[in-house]
Amino acid sequence: MEAVLIAKNMGIAYWKEKSGKMAKNHEGHAVKCVIVTCMSPYIDPVDIFDLESGEAYVIRSGGNLVTAETIRCIILAMMNDPITDVIVLGHTRCTNANQSILDKNHAKLLEKIPHQSKLSELLATREKATKYFGIFKNEIDNVLVQVCNLSILKIIKPGVNITGMLYNTASGLVYDMAEITELKAKIDKNPGMHIEEFVPSRYTDFLNSQGVPASEPSPARPPVGNADVPMALEPMEGQEDLQGKMQAAGDGFDLMMKAMQKTITKAGQARVSIPKIRLPGIRAPRPPRALPETQ
Numbered sequence: 001m002e003a004v005l006i007a008k009n010m011g012i013a014y015w016k017e018k019s020g021k022m023a024k025n026h027e028g029h030a031v032k033c034v035i036v037t038c039m040s041p042y043i044d045p046v047d048i049f050d051l052e053s054g055e056a057y058v059i060r061s062g063g064n065l066v067t068a069e070t071i072r073c074i075i076l077a078m079m080n081d082p083i084t085d086v087i088v089l090g091h092t093r094c095t096n097a098n099q100s101i102l103d104k105n106h107a108k109l110l111e112k113i114p115h116q117s118k119l120s121e122l123l124a125t126r127e128k129a130t131k132y133f134g135i136f137k138n139e140i141d142n143v144l145v146q147v148c149n150l151s152i153l154k155i156i157k158p159g160v161n162i163t164g165m166l167y168n169t170a171s172g173l174v175y176d177m178a179e180i181t182e183l184k185a186k187i188d189k190n191p192g193m194h195i196e197e198f199v200p201s202r203y204t205d206f207l208n209s210q211g212v213p214a215s216e217p218s219p220a221r222p223p224v225g226n227a228d229v230p231m232a233l234e235p236m237e238g239q240e241d242l243q244g245k246m247q248a249a250g251d252g253f254d255l256m257m258k259a260m261q262k263t264i265t266k267a268g269q270a271r272v273s274i275p276k277i278r279l280p281g282i283r284a285p286r287p288p289r290a291l292p293e294t295q
């Protein structure tokens with residue numbers, strides 16, 4: 001795979017040079033947007049929003065979860081650039097909303113991790129592992145929770161706009177915050193409705209303006225990603241020796257986990273001052289009271 005990537009890079013570098021599209025000098029360029037999205041290989045904000053190079057910072061994590069690391073990156077971006085907007089971009093069919101993936105792999109995963117290490121402790125039960133991986137029940141509620149988790153940034157930059165969006169992987173459409181709320185209300189009323197069936201009225205209006213009959217909304221694209229449970233981890237047969245070596249390396253492994261835990265705990269303490277509210281059907285920290293604009 002490495003050779004394939006290098007060859008592809010060579011081709012694109014040559015093409016850019018020939019077509020005068022070499023990477024621009026970013027001096028004096030101001031980035032205003034941060035997008036927090038999922039690590040899914042099928043979710044590419046550059047493609048989804050037709051972004052130019054240097055138009056937005058993109059921070060990825062499994063399930064577009066806001067972690068201590070996300071906050072660190074956004075604060076860094078804020079120190080570098082006049083950030084005006086921070087957007088959580090969730091997506092339908094997210095692996096992080098699929099508990100069965102964890103259920104299928106959990107036992108085998110535990111076998112592979114050095115026993116009595118911090119990680120094996122964090123993954124000891126199904127409940128603990130679910131919490132560790134941040135598995136959520138649905139993508140809509142998760143976007144709302146992660147938007148709330150970002151509200152801590154208002155302390156640093158009161159005027160920053162923090163919002164959420166949801167990408168429909170079947171149609172390629174993105175729902176904005178108002179549409180996410182509308183969609184949530186529709187699904188609450190009609191639990192049989194699937195998120196991806198929702199077509200915002202602005203899009204039907206757009207199709208009408210293009211002369212496409214309203215009865216034929218977007219040309220349905222095939223779903224991307226693997227919605228089914230993927231192949232489970234390989235069994236441990238023949239790997240006893242590896243397990244022994246990992247056990248021997250357990251000290252180093254634990255040190256790494258301790259360092260990670262320390263960072264998370266520090267971030268957790270920073271969050272304590274944020275009061276909590278309950279969004280419909282979910283738990284979430286509340287945005288801080290409106291702070292006066294500093295500028």
Ligand SMILES: [Zn+2]
Pocket residue numbers: 038039040062063064091093094095096
């Ligand atoms: Zn995802």
